[in-house]
Amino acid sequence: MSNMEKTLSIVKPDAVERNLEGEIKEIFKNNGFQIIKEKKIQIEKSEAEKFYKVHETKPFYNDLCGYLSSGPIIVMILQKANAVKENRELMGATNPKDAHDGTIRKKYGISIDKNSVHGSDSVDNAKIEIDFFFKD
Numbered sequence: 001m002s003n004m005e006k007t008l009s010i011v012k013p014d015a016v017e018r019n020l021e022g023e024i025k026e027i028f029k030n031n032g033f034q035i036i037k038e039k040k041i042q043i044e045k046s047e048a049e050k051f052y053k054v055h056e057t058k059p060f061y062n063d064l065c066g067y068l069s070s071g072p073i074i075v076m077i078l079q080k081a082n083a084v085k086e087n088r089e090l091m092g093a094t095n096p097k098d099a100h101d102g103t104i105r106k107k108y109g110i111s112i113d114k115n116s117v118h119g120s121d122s123v124d125n126a127k128i129e130i131d132f133f134f135k136d
Helices: 013-017 021-030 045-051 061-068 083-091 104-108 123-133
Strands: 004-011 034-041 073-081 117-119
Touching (some): 004 083, 083 123, 104 117
16 A cells, blocks of 8 residues: 555535535545545635645636635545545546546536636645645
């Protein structure tokens, strides 16, 4: 089990609003992920800005931060072998229109912004993102 990794998953406001958290958690569990920790929170825009700092030069940055802080979210630490890569495959493309059948975003995503889930894009970022929400 040397490849055991942790990744951060966020069920975004659009999915929480539609009560999809249970279904999304089931998808993770059915795909071999363990949910190590989870909590439902609402963050301030200033916190979203810190969280998405890597995107601050991009045109969508402000909307992204406004959106993530627009309603309750569920933050989870997922664990399994190759968790980062496998979670990204399971989520599907950022734009739900481009996502493959069977992926979370294909199934639930509404738009590029309202794409239901966030997942860390690298092992290094997973550590940073997990610490951001779960400072022990």
